[in-house]
Amino acid sequence: MRRDTFLKSMAALVAAGGLPLSALAAANIKMMIPANPGGGWDTTGRALGRALQEAGASSVSYDNKGGAAGAIGLAQFVNASKGDPNALMVMGAVMVGGIITGKPPVNLSQATPLARLTSEYNVFVLPPNSPHKSMKDVIEQLKKDPGSVKWGGGSRGSTEHIAAAMIAREVGVDPARINYVAFRGGGEATAAILGGNVTVGGSGYSEFAEYIDTGKMKGIAVTSATRLKGVNIPTLKEQGINVEIGNWRGVYGAPGITAAQRKELTDLIIKATKTKVWGEAMEKNGWTEAYMTGDAFGNFVDNEFASLRATMVKSGMI
Structure with missing residues (x-):
């Protein structure tokens, strides 16, 4: 059976209640990396992708779309992935700061917060x-x-x-x-x-x-x-320079996914963070665990917007 035919058949079975949602969610994860290759988001996204496969995803594809502190990739993700339970996007503090300074027409509130992963x-x-x-x-x-x-x-x-x-x-x-x-x-x-x-x-x-x-x-x-x-x-x-600031990275799901689909994706991500390949990536890159999921993560991002905006105002950036 051709791969595209197989995936369509699975989707039909899910719609008919013949397969659990997790079977669809694990079929083919599409990872939006809103940056060019070689940076922190790229490293994080590809490490997560390998871990997701070890955790049960059958395949992971990647789409690098750099520019505007991730806003270009965010716009594509928001507009092209509505309701897609297989779509993920890497993001982090850089995107929050870029949205504050750049004021793009899209916002993180249009996508679905899943999990904070690392800090450094x-x-x-x-x-x-x-x-x-x-x-x-x-x-x-x-x-x-x-x-x-x-x-x-x-x-x-x-x-x-x-x-x-x-x-x-x-x-x-x-x-x-x-x-x-x-x-x-x-x-x-x-x-x-x-x-x-x-x-x-x-x-x-x-x-x-x-x-x-x-x-x-x-x-x-x-x-x-x-x-x-x-x-x-x-x-x-x-x-003698009184400056301290950290970075963090996380992952969002597509706009409009159901609560059940959000849970399936979150569970898969949590499972991925417990794999050997993810542990090796954490150690190799010197990342610190900063796991947070669901609404707690969404509230954290909201607070980060307020905190970073205050820091930027104080520093004369805006």
Whole structure:
């Protein structure tokens, strides 16, 4: 039997009550990754996809759609996936920040919150041939000529963008004067840093870890309250800059799915987080467990909108 015929037959059986909903939900997961390949969302989405297959999904397909802090992918997801119990979308704090700054015509409230998965902190790095040696050097240049310091990172409103604005404010520089260069995905940002096209780069630690370990980037600060486990990079607070900000990532379902379909997807995701392949991804990328599901996760996202907006206002971003 052809695969498309098989899937249509299963759908018909579900509609007729001949198969449990889980059989359809596990048939072919379609994962929207609202960023270009190579970044944190891409890594998270593909790791989750492998874990979902280990947990029972027969296949997982991926669609990378970068731009506007995930808003372009979100728009496609909202408009094309209505009522689809097999559709998932990776998202996180970056998307929340991007929606606040970009004010796109679509919003997360149009999709269905399923689960928060991970959290991690950001790291700031220097290119391999940078004349600077530390965050202190970067700050000195920032104070002399704010526009001459190119901060490279994710989309406008990303946690590294907010952190850069907070740093400027803390050291007495107008945050509106920072020269922030936004990239559509982690791959583009990494290439710009390695090529010396920005003064300092920022992202989740997992995205830069291999380059830091091999000496291709120099880590100069992390945005955590204390040093990351096993990572010899000072915090911003250690260096007299009172800035702390974290990142998190989660997954949403399509608009208009039923409560039963939402539960089926959530149960499958929870099962996936208990697999060996997901555990290996967590360890490899240095992610911290931050599991939260259902309405609790939806309320968390609502609170994040309020919290990040207040931080952006305080930092002079909006």
